[in-house]
Amino acid sequence: MAEQTKKILLSLLFSLIAFGVMIAFFTLQQSLMVAAIVLMVTLWTNEGLPLAVVSLLPIILFPAAGVLSTKETAVNYANPIIYLFLGGFLIAIAVEKTGLHKVIASRILNLFPSSVRGIIFALIITSGLLSSVLSNTTTTLLLLPIALFLTEDIKLKMRLALGIAYGASIGGILTPIGTPPNLILLGIMEEFGMEAIPFVQWIYMVAPLVLIMFVVVGFVLGLGVKNLHIEADLSVKSLKSDQKKVLYVIFGLIVVLLVNAPIKPYYNGLGLSEPGILLTAGLLLFAPPFSILDWMNDRERIPYRIMFLFGAGFAIAAAVTKTGMAEEIASHLITFSNIPMVLFLLIIATMVTFTTEITSNTALISIMLPILYKVAEQMGYDATLIMMVATICASYAFMLPIATPPNAIAMSSGAVSVKTMAMYGIVFNIVGIAFIVAIAQSFWRHLL
Numbered sequence: 001m002a003e004q005t006k007k008i009l010l011s012l013l014f015s016l017i018a019f020g021v022m023i024a025f026f027t028l029q030q031s032l033m034v035a036a037i038v039l040m041v042t043l044w045t046n047e048g049l050p051l052a053v054v055s056l057l058p059i060i061l062f063p064a065a066g067v068l069s070t071k072e073t074a075v076n077y078a079n080p081i082i083y084l085f086l087g088g089f090l091i092a093i094a095v096e097k098t099g100l101h102k103v104i105a106s107r108i109l110n111l112f113p114s115s116v117r118g119i120i121f122a123l124i125i126t127s128g129l130l131s132s133v134l135s136n137t138t139t140t141l142l143l144l145p146i147a148l149f150l151t152e153d154i155k156l157k158m159r160l161a162l163g164i165a166y167g168a169s170i171g172g173i174l175t176p177i178g179t180p181p182n183l184i185l186l187g188i189m190e191e192f193g194m195e196a197i198p199f200v201q202w203i204y205m206v207a208p209l210v211l212i213m214f215v216v217v218g219f220v221l222g223l224g225v226k227n228l229h230i231e232a233d234l235s236v237k238s239l240k241s242d243q244k245k246v247l248y249v250i251f252g253l254i255v256v257l258l259v260n261a262p263i264k265p266y267y268n269g270l271g272l273s274e275p276g277i278l279l280t281a282g283l284l285l286f287a288p289p290f291s292i293l294d295w296m297n298d299r300e301r302i303p304y305r306i307m308f309l310f311g312a313g314f315a316i317a318a319a320v321t322k323t324g325m326a327e328e329i330a331s332h333l334i335t336f337s338n339i340p341m342v343l344f345l346l347i348i349a350t351m352v353t354f355t356t357e358i359t360s361n362t363a364l365i366s367i368m369l370p371i372l373y374k375v376a377e378q379m380g381y382d383a384t385l386i387m388m389v390a391t392i393c394a395s396y397a398f399m400l401p402i403a404t405p406p407n408a409i410a411m412s413s414g415a416v417s418v419k420t421m422a423m424y425g426i427v428f429n430i431v432g433i434a435f436i437v438a439i440a441q442s443f444w445r446h447l448l
Contacts, residue, residue, distance in 0.1 A: 080275040
């Protein structure tokens with residue numbers, strides 16, 4: 001009890017300090033919003049209150065601070081992506097219930113070295129490549145049960161779960177359709193009459209960065225695994241009847257998602273909603289001829305706390321937009337005139353990378369790109385290069401579970417704490433910033 005009280009008081013202290021600093025630069029409303037966010041992030045990190053409890057605090061704090069009304073805050077807990085989560089979790093539960101993940105694991109992992117480090121790299125690469133054409137959320141949901149099956153060692157489970165989450169985030173930048181910010185960039189470039197980056201050229205430009213980040217993440221997560229072992233039997237197994245049924249649902253889901261993939265900015269092939277597709281697939285598992293899931297027995301395995309967590313993330317994104325905080329920060333960039341291009345890229349990469357930890361990358365990049373275009377025009381910089389760096393950095397959300405769905409899903413495994421994620425995440429944020437600035441300055445500027 002005393003320890004928990006100390007953690008709550010420490011969180012309140014950090015919140016008050018943040019308010020004191022912010023009030024010197026921003027409005028009262030913006031400063032109160034930052035103080036509320038700092039309070040929640042600290043409580044998530046030090047686990048002063050349960051994750052689900054902290055995740056519901058925006059419904060109280062934002063209306064009290066005059067940032068958002070109760071309705072404007074609460075509506076974020078019914079965001080469509082939460083139903084994408086629900087559908088994906090139902091599929092993941094069915095995969096685990098039938099043991100399909102054991103078969104998939106044996107077939108995928110037999111392609112790679114059977115060492116612990118080899119398996120970490122296998123999961124990172126598999127997650128990244130799938131995420132380049134599928135939603136990073138879908139990819140993480142499908143692969144996580146495989147990682148959890150491989151070992152009972154909580155330290156190794158943590159590394160495997162983070163490898164899948166980080167691999168999905170990194171893989172999403174590999175293609176123009178891999179993640180929403182990429183499509184937003186193409187849409188805004190079209191709106192401003194800029195020459196679009198061709199699909200193949202995008203992959204050619206980003207592939208070196210993706211490869212480097214795969215290696216770095218795999219190497220860091222592989223540190224200290226010498227004495228850890230994979231206990232699971234990875235011999236190839238044949239499929240049972242229930243496993244085939246789940247596989248049919250997953251295969252059908254992937255086919256529909258691929259057919260429905262955005263082929264132009266803001267245009268989805270069949271006009272189908274991804275949350276609707278995943279929820280349909282998940283609900284089918286309750287009905288004949290599948291009948292894999294049973295509500296009475298399986299409902300407790302749905303991680304509702306993670307759904308609350310993402311509701312909090314969407315509420316924070318809405319608050320940042322409503323208060324004009326993101327626009328105000330971005331507008332200050334104009335003051336950085338007459339500085340070398342490499343330093344400006346470093347500033348942009350750092351700001352976007354750390355801002356995307358607490359707000360929607362889609363909302364952030366939608367606000368930032370038009371402003372960066374105008375800033376680049378005024379400063380005589382290459383607008384395409386600057387906007388590309390900002391867009392890629394919007395996917396560098398490695399520190400917090402609210403930053404991106406893969407992180408939240410990794411948290412749902414129970415093997416990853418916020419503190420551990422933040423510790424690894426800040427390393428990958430810094431490494432990612434350094435490499436993207438170096439690659440943009442030495443490679444991209446000759447192609448754009």
